[in-house]
Amino acid sequence: MRMKEYTDDQLKTGDWVKTISEQSYRGWHAFYHTSQWKSKRLAVLKRDHYQCQICRQKIPAKYSKATTVHHIKHLKDVPELALTDSNLISLCEDCHKDMHPELANKSRKPSFTNKEHW
Ligand SMILES: [Zn+2]
Ligand SMILES: [Zn+2]
Numbered sequence: 374m375r376m377k378e379y380t381d382d383q384l385k386t387g388d389w390v391k392t393i394s395e396q397s398y399r400g401w402h403a404f405y406h407t408s409q410w411k412s413k414r415l416a417v418l419k420r421d422h423y424q425c426q427i428c429r430q431k432i433p434a435k436y437s438k439a440t441t442v443h444h445i446k447h448l449k450d451v452p453e454l455a456l457t458d459s460n461l462i463s464l465c466e467d468c469h470k471d472m473h474p475e476l477a478n479k480s481r482k483p484s485f486t487n488k489e490h491w
Pocket of ligand 1: 427464
């Protein structure tokens with residue numbers, strides 16, 4: 374798939390997220406396949422030392438490896454914060470599930486990989 378690059382304006386307003394979502398059969402998942410997200414995700418994991426930020430607050434001595442970068446304000450609601458550091462947090466799988474009770478309730482849903490998450 375050819376990757377289109379976006380202007381600063383589109384990145385700032387979140388329009389590019391809406392555009393790729395509308396153009397791709399993957400819908401909102403298309404965002405998680407962009408090079409912009411992949412490099413941002415790695416940067417956030419590094420910033421958080423690959424450590425789950427919720428486990429760290431609860432039990433400082435405990436180290437839980439973060440596997441997912443979560444949008445505090447959900448991508449669908451606030452696409453302009455898609456790549457904003459302050460809206461992104463590294464989480465372990467358990468804590469991330471807690472953030473998405475709506476997904477955990479669907480028992481037969483296909484499992485998401487770590488890279489492709491909500
Ligand atoms: Zn955790
Ligand atoms: Zn999430």
